Amino acid sequence: MSGAHTDVPSMVVCDLPLPVTAQEHGACTVTDVLRRVGDKWSVLIVVLLGRGPRRFNELHRMIEEISQRMLTRTLRGLERDGLVMRTVHPTVPPSVEYALTDLGMTLLGPLSAVADWAVDHGADIASARAGYDTAEQR
Numbered sequence: 001m002s003g004a005h006t007d008v009p010s011m012v013v014c015d016l017p018l019p020v021t022a023q024e025h026g027a028c029t030v031t032d033v034l035r036r037v038g039d040k041w042s043v044l045i046v047v048l049l050g051r052g053p054r055r056f057n058e059l060h061r062m063i064e065e066i067s068q069r070m071l072t073r074t075l076r077g078l079e080r081d082g083l084v085m086r087t088v089h090p091t092v093p094p095s096v097e098y099a100l101t102d103l104g105m106t107l108l109g110p111l112s113a114v115a116d117w118a119v120d121h122g123a124d125i126a127s128a129r130a131g132y133d134t135a136e137q138r
Helices: 022-027 029-037 042-050 056-062 068-080 102-137
Strands: 084-089 095-100
Touching (some): 029 042, 042 068, 042 084, 042 095, 042 102, 056 068, 056 095, 068 084
């Protein structure tokens, strides 16, 4: 790769201390963010909230297999990370609404890019897996 090649993503060309220690990997900002968006439910919740604010029970009904406990834990994590805002409305009984923060809204672009990439290359990945699995069986 030459220095003139400008289409290379910044993370590919950045200086990376080698070997990468477990401590450096664990303390990496990118690793920390990927832990959040790489969990089972966070991306789906961010995408659903990207379409507009939702009440807790509404979110729970929208995600078929998530437990109330896991939805609560995921929303708290997203709130702690500054991606989701929780608003309690003074009704009887109180209703709680969740919405993306401005920071959370900025995550929709990169998530869309990854989703577009996955759709564009899903067949390629499935083909590669099939080829690998066939080779492994021999």
